Amino acid sequence: MSRRRPEPVLITDAPESPERERLGREVRYLIMMGTRAACLIVAAILVSTKPPHYGLWVVVCVVGMVLLPWLAVLIANDRPAKAQYRMSRFVHRPVTPADPQALPAPREHPVIDADD
Template sequence: MSRRRPDPVLITDAPESPERERLGREVRYLIMMGIRAACLIVAAILVSNKPPHYGWWVIGCVVGMVVLPWLAVLIANDRPAKARYRMSRYLHRPAAPPPTDPRSLPTPREDRVIDADD
């Protein structure tokens, strides 16, 4: 006799496939590395042209070039948190009585007291 869940699993409760999840992380990584490459190119252009507030722009680009790879690796290696089991579908149902097993012992009486001094 096999036990089955009383309710079918909703497809919306299923996690995303590992291949699709990995693809999403790869795309985010490539976008961040593209922004880093753009920071390098912009910094090179700024150094050659020396526009107003040149120092702040270069510092911003250098910070982007240093911080973005670190963030990209962290984000690419991070998996999404496991979703907590959805309890919303159980909120509107009446509570079912606990299952009884015919092989289980009867429940003890409430007025029974065990005294070690006797």
């Protein structure tokens, strides 16, 4: 006789493989860094042509060139959060009080004074 598990395991509940998850983070990083390179090129074109609202466009491009690398690194190093159902078994664990007799009470130790 074989024992059956009370709940079936669904394959859709399986986490994404680490290799595939890393590849996704690498693709997001490359897209963000490509956008940063595009901001640099657009800013160079804006400086040479000086279109209307020149200052606003240059500020937007500079902010993009400064913030995108920081955000790209944060996103590339971030792993997805664990599913809530996986964490729930740790959150609702009942807390049992410690056995009061587990550790003996500290004893008084005599103090030796070197000046006597």
